[in-house]
Amino acid sequence: MTNPVHHKRFPRIRATTTLALTGALMLAGPALADASPLAGLGSSGSVTTEPERIEAPRLASVNNFRDIAGTGAGYVGFGGLHVNSGVFYRANALTPDPADLGTLDSLGLTAVYDLRTDQEIAAKPDVLPNGVRYTRIQVLAADPSGDIAGLRSPEEARTYVQDGYRSTVNDATSRSGYRQLLTELADTAGPQVFHCTAGKDRTGWATALLLGIAGVPRETITADYLLSNDYSADTIRATLDQITAAKGPxxxxxxxxxxxxxxxxxxxxxxxxxxxxxxxxxxxVDGLGLSMSTVAKLRVKLLA
Structure with missing residues (x-):
């Protein structure tokens, strides 16, 4: 896998209006529109040059590192606006080799949010560029490995994972943790990254929340979620080969x-x-306890 030293940029020009942006917020209800900090971005019908698109680098040593905005033009959200690139990144454990650490440093990251448990962090601590603020946020009430040794079939394994995803929506620790993550992402300036161990479950739900806030359709959110199978294909294959050799197919x-x-x-x-x-x-609002202003700030970061 190649590791580009610099990220690619894709300049685009579009007509951006305060009316269109505010209308995007109104899709979530008048209260959110009233809380919108979008006012004053320009007069209706004004044409502006959109910030250049930043194509996230592929990292050989952090293989599930990617931009939540997607690739190319980016995912489409409220009002036909594309999700901004170079704002929020997602990843598996941040243990880059020297070359990838240099690439991460070139992105100008300001903050990293580690969603892993204490045991996971102790086993594989993050390696970060200088000057990046590190925050550990607990989003699981228990060890994610749970009682997997007792699973006897692929069907039982799928049900086990599905139950875990349902619990994430309702569990008090999860709701508190994701509220903290989204609030800090909204309130912190600059490019930021959040991650867990494999970058697929806890990180996948956080990404789904952000893309949902941007108004990206669920089918697109699901397609983005499934990309973890592609980005981590080599790791998955190697792990399965080891298990096959040790325990059978x-x-x-x-x-x-x-x-x-x-x-x-x-x-x-x-x-x-x-x-x-x-x-x-x-x-x-009711489940995560986010303020309307936090949701509005995230939408501005994601779309404005």
């Missing part, structure tokens, strides 16, 4: 459900949101 197929991602996992979380809160926006 049946055990490997069980573990495949745990070390990869499946659309049904993310769908389990969204179904829980819909069932318990009625809408995604109600979950943000």
């Amino acid at each position: 049946e055990a490997a197929e069980i573990y495949r459900q745990l070390i990869g991602v499946d659309a049904s996992y993310l769908e389990a979380s969204f179904a829980e949101v819909d069932a318990n809160y009625g809408s995604f926006d109600r979950y943000l």
Whole structure:
């Protein structure tokens, strides 16, 4: 896998209006629109040059590092606006080799949020560029490995993971942790990155929350979530080969459900949101306890 030294930029020009941006917030209800800090960005119909698109580098030693905005033009959110690149990055454990550490340094990161448990952090501490603020945020009430030794079939493994995703929506520790993460992302200037161990489950839900706040359709959010299987393909394959050699192909197929991602996992979380809160926006406010101004600030960062 190549490791580009510099990220690519994609300049684009579009008509950006205060009316369009404020209208995007109004899709979530008049209260959020009233709380919008978008006012004063320009007169209706004004044409502005959009900031250059930043293509996230591929890191050989942090293989699930990527921009939540997607690649190329970026994902489309409220009002047909593309999600801004170079703002929020997602990753697996940040243990870069020297070359990748230099690449991370070139991104100008201001903050890193580590969603792992104390045990995971002790086993593989982050290695960060100088000057980057590090914050550990607990989003799990228990060890993520749980009772996986007792799983006897791929079906049981998938159900186990789906139950974990449902719990993430309702668990008090998870809701508090994701509230803290989203609030700090909103209030902190500069490019920021959040991560867990594999960069797929805890990090995947955080990314789904941000893209949902930007108004990206759920099918696109799910497609982005599933990219972890591609970005981490070599690691997944090597792990399964080791398990096959040690325990046989049946055990490997069980573990495949745990070390990869499946659309049904993310769908389990969204179904829980819909069932318990009625809408995604109600979950943000009532479930996570986010203020309307925090949601508005995130939308500005993601779309303005």
